[in-house]
Amino acid sequence: MSDHFFVVTGGPGAGKTSLITELARRGFHTIPESGRAIIREETASCGDALPWADRMAYAERMLERDLRTHSIAQALSGPVLFDRGIPDIMGYLSLCSPPVPPHVAAAAKAARYNAPAFLAPHWDAIFQQDAERKQTRAEAQATCAVMRETYSLLGYEIMELPCTDVGSRADFVVQQLAN
Secondary structure: OOOEEEEEEEOOOHHHHHHHHHHHOOOOOOOOOOOHHHHHHHHHHHOOOOOOOOOOOOOOHHHHHHHHHHHHHOOOOEEEEEEOOOHHHHHHHHHHHHOHHHHHHHHHHHHHOEEEEEEEOOOOOOOOOOOOOOOOHHHHHHHHHHHHHHHOOOOOOEEEEOOHHHHHHHOOOOHHHHO
C-alpha cells in the first residue's frame, strides 16, 4: 500500500476534478483522471476506446494509464491525491455489466491507496453534462453508489466529502490528511 496516496472517487459531476484542481493550487501533488484524457484522445483520433463505443477497450486504456501513474507517483513525497483510482475501473465495469476481468480485480487489490477513500456524493446542484460527461443524473447517482460499494468491498474506509464550496471541501481534505 502507498500510505501517501489518497483517492477521490464518486459519480460524474460531483466536484472531484474541481477539488483536485484546488488541492494542486495549494501545492499538493495531484494525479488527473485518466478517463477524460482518454476520451479526448480517442475522439481526436476517431478511436473507439470510449465509454459509449467499446467499453472494454476504454477500461483497458484506463487501467494501463492508471497503473503507470500509480507507479510513477511512488517517487513523489508527501500526500498524492488521485482524481479516481484503479478501483473506479472495477466500479465502471460493474455498472456497465461486462464482467470484471480477473486482471482488473487483481490490479485494484495490488495497487492500493490509503485507507480513507474520499467520496464525492452526487450533488444535484452542481451536476452538469458536457461533451465528455454524457451520463444522466440517474446514471451519476448509480455510479456514486457503485463506487461506494466497490471501494468498501476492497477494504477502504469511505470518507464522504461535504456538499459545500470547493475551498471548504479542500479544507476538509487537508484536515483529514493531517490526522
